[in-house]
Amino acid sequence: MKAHLHWNGVRMRTLQISTDPDSNMLRSVTLPSAWGDAAAQALAQLTITSDGPVRLSSEAARWVDLIDATPPLSGTPKETPPVGRSLSCLLLMRHMAPNRALWQRLPDEQPGFVLRLSGFVQEGIFSPEHFVACLKLACDSLRRLSIAHHAERSGELPLFDDVKTAQTTQPPAGILLLTDLDACLAAVGLDYDSDAARQMAQAIAGLTRVVARAGTVTPAPLFSCPAFPEFEHTAVSITTAIGNTANLAPLETGFSSPGPIEALLGVEACGLGPIFSFLDEQGHLRNSTTNRLAHRGLTPEKALALALDGVRPLPQPDGHSHERMQNSLVGLCDYLPPRPEPETEDAITRLERGVRRPLPTRQSGFSQRASIGGHRIFIRTGEFEDGSLGSLTLTPPRESPMARGLMECLGQAVSIGLQFGAPLKAFVDQFAYTRFGPCGTVEGDPTTTYATSVVDYTFRALSEAYLGHHMPDAPADHTAEGQDTPMLPFGNESPRNREKSSSKHRLRLVG
Numbered sequence: 001m002k003a004h005l006h007w008n009g010v011r012m013r014t015l016q017i018s019t020d021p022d023s024n025m026l027r028s029v030t031l032p033s034a035w036g037d038a039a040a041q042a043l044a045q046l047t048i049t050s051d052g053p054v055r056l057s058s059e060a061a062r063w064v065d066l067i068d069a070t071p072p073l074s075g076t077p078k079e080t081p082p083v084g085r086s087l088s089c090l091l092l093m094r095h096m097a098p099n100r101a102l103w104q105r106l107p108d109e110q111p112g113f114v115l116r117l118s119g120f121v122q123e124g125i126f127s128p129e130h131f132v133a134c135l136k137l138a139c140d141s142l143r144r145l146s147i148a149h150h151a152e153r154s155g156e157l158p159l160f161d162d163v164k165t166a167q168t169t170q171p172p173a174g175i176l177l178l179t180d181l182d183a184c185l186a187a188v189g190l191d192y193d194s195d196a197a198r199q200m201a202q203a204i205a206g207l208t209r210v211v212a213r214a215g216t217v218t219p220a221p222l223f224s225c226p227a228f229p230e231f232e233h234t235a236v237s238i239t240t241a242i243g244n245t246a247n248l249a250p251l252e253t254g255f256s257s258p259g260p261i262e263a264l265l266g267v268e269a270c271g272l273g274p275i276f277s278f279l280d281e282q283g284h285l286r287n288s289t290t291n292r293l294a295h296r297g298l299t300p301e302k303a304l305a306l307a308l309d310g311v312r313p314l315p316q317p318d319g320h321s322h323e324r325m326q327n328s329l330v331g332l333c334d335y336l337p338p339r340p341e342p343e344t345e346d347a348i349t350r351l352e353r354g355v356r357r358p359l360p361t362r363q364s365g366f367s368q369r370a371s372i373g374g375h376r377i378f379i380r381t382g383e384f385e386d387g388s389l390g391s392l393t394l395t396p397p398r399e400s401p402m403a404r405g406l407m408e409c410l411g412q413a414v415s416i417g418l419q420f421g422a423p424l425k426a427f428v429d430q431f432a433y434t435r436f437g438p439c440g441t442v443e444g445d446p447t448t449t450y451a452t453s454v455v456d457y458t459f460r461a462l463s464e465a466y467l468g469h470h471m472p473d474a475p476a477d478h479t480a481e482g483q484d485t486p487m488l489p490f491g492n493e494s495p496r497n498r499e500k501s502s503s504k505h506r507l508r509l510v511g
Helices: 037-046 056-068 084-092 128-152 160-168 181-187 195-213 229-242 260-265 287-295 300-308 319-328 342-351 401-419 424-431 454-467 495-510
Strands: 002-007 010-017 027-032 096-098 112-116 175-179 252-255 367-372 375-383 389-395 440-443
Touching: 010 037, 027 037, 027 056, 037 056, 037 260, 056 084, 056 128, 084 096, 084 128, 096 128, 096 260, 112 128, 112 260, 128 175, 128 195, 128 229, 175 195, 181 195, 181 287, 195 229, 195 252, 195 319, 287 300, 367 454, 375 454, 389 401, 389 454, 401 424, 424 454
Parallel strands: 112 175, 175 252
Antiparallel strands: 002 010, 010 027, 096 112, 367 375, 367 440, 375 389
């Protein structure tokens, strides 16, 4: 990584990234120094070239110059400056960026802009004026593009017998998508799962729709928002300024879905979704976390002290709060991401099949050496990142090849089940207290004194280590302990000894 030149007064940096995980080829990506590596990866995904260096200035110039080259809308004052510089500045501030269709000039997809809501909060106050100015700039750009390049969109030619309808009906000129809602709510001091947060989200969505439909045949109705009157006043002023003009193409509104544009803008949560984690990928506090703590008068040190004392300093959102937020915005947007279904998601989490969870390259776990009735066993475990059991290895070093193979296969079967989502408790319930030889006194583990089998000891040890549940010893089976050889032979017995053992079993059964 190295420092690079400036673009519009912003210092840039260049780094080498891999766009294909299966390839060792690297591409140089130049972007603002304040932007993270995820933004560099997103920029490389958005470029239309397959090789060579990627520069944010060059990639942005493709759509900025395209918009500047289109003629202004009728009624635009002659002294109005070109919109290209304003669009570039908003991109550098990560307030607004074009969607993938506009960035890559995809004629079959709907062009639009994505606005990061948290960028319009200054000193804990959302600025409706700044937000509306950006919305108007995006609307003006999309309408200019629609007029100049409407013929490039496939499937838009009218039928020969429906010319009148095609001339009188204006299709949407594009779409305006909002994102990073929860970070915006955190910046103004609102919890995601609160009535005030849902009312503010409704006010933002309603104001967006008023701007997108102003001056069209179907203007958006005004809304009432007593909790946030500044949004309502701004909407009224927009409607009054536009007047009865009805020659503008409408624009659709909504909230974004995950994609490279969200990574480019550096959002904490895509669209209207909540921020589920207080920490980022590097383990640092998110900006939304520090904002919510500050509005509560808490420093990170005080929040840590509360957490260590068992008090949760901040509320944790869940799938149900996401569902309530989405339900509150129905009817205020043309597009909403897929509706969350917490009950279905919980069931999928519990019963997910067909997806194997990978183990980390370097695993934690423990190794245990014990002896059951004089027969040694080595137990080794591997753990997932969250500390849960992910793999099990069972090795009886002094048993027959068949016994060793069966125990190793049992460990592999349990490992595969755990990695595909099977709960450890199900294995413990199935295999604990199973009775077969060798069995007897346990040596090497102070928490267990007797085991009915090697498998019994193994899964009771796993229960205590990973489920936090100590399972007591089963009553001793003195009949099994008194046998010369185990019911299932684990030793390297001679044919003569096996014949004697089987004779004793037969005599015992006859008697």
